Amino acid sequence: MARSTGVDVxxxxxxxxxxxxxxxxxxxxxxxxxxxxxxxDFFSTATGNLLAAGQRAGVRHHVLLSIVGLDRVRGNGHYHGKRRQEQLVQAGPVPWTILRATQFFDLAAMVVSWTADHGAAAIPPLLVQPVAVADVAAALAEVVTGPPRRTSLDVAGPEPQDFVDMARRTLAARRDPTRLVPSWRGGPFGVEMAGEVLLPGPEARLGTTTFDAWLAEIATAADGA
Ligand SMILES: NC(=O)c1ccc[n+]([C@@H]2O[C@H](COP(=O)([O-])OP(=O)(O)OC[C@H]3O[C@@H](n4cnc5c(N)ncnc54)[C@H](OP(=O)(O)O)[C@@H]3O)[C@@H](O)[C@H]2O)c1
Structure with a gap:
């Protein structure tokens, strides 16, 4: 379901x-x-509509993709909306499981695309344990075919990374000359995300795809373009 396929939540x-x-x-x-x-507003309306429609349709399991460290980060608008979304799912009419993922591999380059200005981009010096989207999809598929857990589970990538370094290496793989400026200002992630707040707990399911393997794919695609 997506607006591009004619469904608007x-x-x-x-x-x-x-x-x-x-x-x-x-x-x-x-x-x-x-x-x-x-x-x-977005997450409460969308989630309320999805849960109500799910109840009407007899849906037996509602799985929500959320974010690792959601409770530890205050002062970020997206995280605020996601907390409300989790609350609605937990109190909602459909049996549920919440899967919290760490940052996806392409997020560092995405932040660069949001902040780039005249050849330079601000990028926050986060400590993260990023994950491949394919590994998140595999975890979602496993969760959704199991019973509703009525709890939240973490999924993360195999190893911690420095977010500035991720951005630098992704830009290099894409042959993008944008200059990076490490900064807590100018982007969506502020100093409330410093330290270890974004890292998964010891019980997290870990994906097997490494950031290096993902980068190699990016570089191959860039060379072929
Ligand atoms: N990106 C990350 O690093 C990351 C990490 C952890 C968790 N998450 C969570 O994972 C979720 C997905 O993130 P993402 O980065 O994959 O997002 P994304 O690439 O922006 O995809 C969002 C999807 O939502 C659909 N959508 C948006 N508005 C809609 C509407 N009104 N009705 C129906 N569909 C709508 C979009 O399709 P249309 O535009 O065609 O409608 C699109 O398919 C988010 O809730 C995020 O908090 C993301």
């Missing part, structure tokens, strides 16, 4: 038709809103 358009006959829902919708009120 905010207005509810196409939702009942899309959920007809569905046993389970995996919610991976997103908003680019960084303002706390706007992010909360």
């Amino acid at each position: 905010l207005t509810g358009a196409g939702l009942d038709e899309a959920l007809s006959g569905a046993d389970a829902v995996i919610d991976v919708t997103n908003t680019f809103a960084t303002d706390p009120a706007q992010a909360e």
Whole structure:
């Protein structure tokens, strides 16, 4: 379900038709809103609509993709909205599991694309344990085919990384000359994300794809382009 396939979780358009006959829902919708009120508005409306439509359709398992460290980060609008989303799922009418993932491998380059200005980009010096989207998808598939856990589980990548270094190496693989400026200002992630708040707990499921392997794929694609 996506607006590009004719389903809008905010207005509810196409939702009942899309959920007809569905046993389970995996919610991976997103908003680019960084303002706390706007992010909360998106996630509460979208999640309320999805849960209500799921109940009407007899959905037996609602799986939500969320973020590792959500409770430890205050002062970030996206995280504020995601906390509200988790609360709605936990209190909602459909049995649920929440899978919290760490940052995806492409996030550092995405932040660069948001902050780039006249050949330079601000990038926060985060400590992260990023994960391949394919490993998150595999974890979601495993969770959704199991019973509702009514708890949250963490999924992360195999090793910690320095976010500035991730951005630098991704830009190099893409032959992108943008200059990086390590900074807590100018982007969506502020100093509230310093330290170890974004790292997974010891019980996290770890994906097997390394950042190096993902980078090698990026470099091959860039060379072929
Ligand atoms: N990116 C990360 O590093 C990361 C890490 C941990 C957790 N997460 C969480 O994972 C989730 C997905 O993140 P992402 O980075 O994969 O997001 P994304 O690439 O922006 O994808 C969001 C999806 O939501 C759909 N969507 C947006 N508004 C919609 C609407 N009104 N109705 C129906 N579909 C809508 C979009 O399709 P259309 O535009 O076609 O509607 C798109 O398919 C988020 O909740 C995020 O918090 C992300």
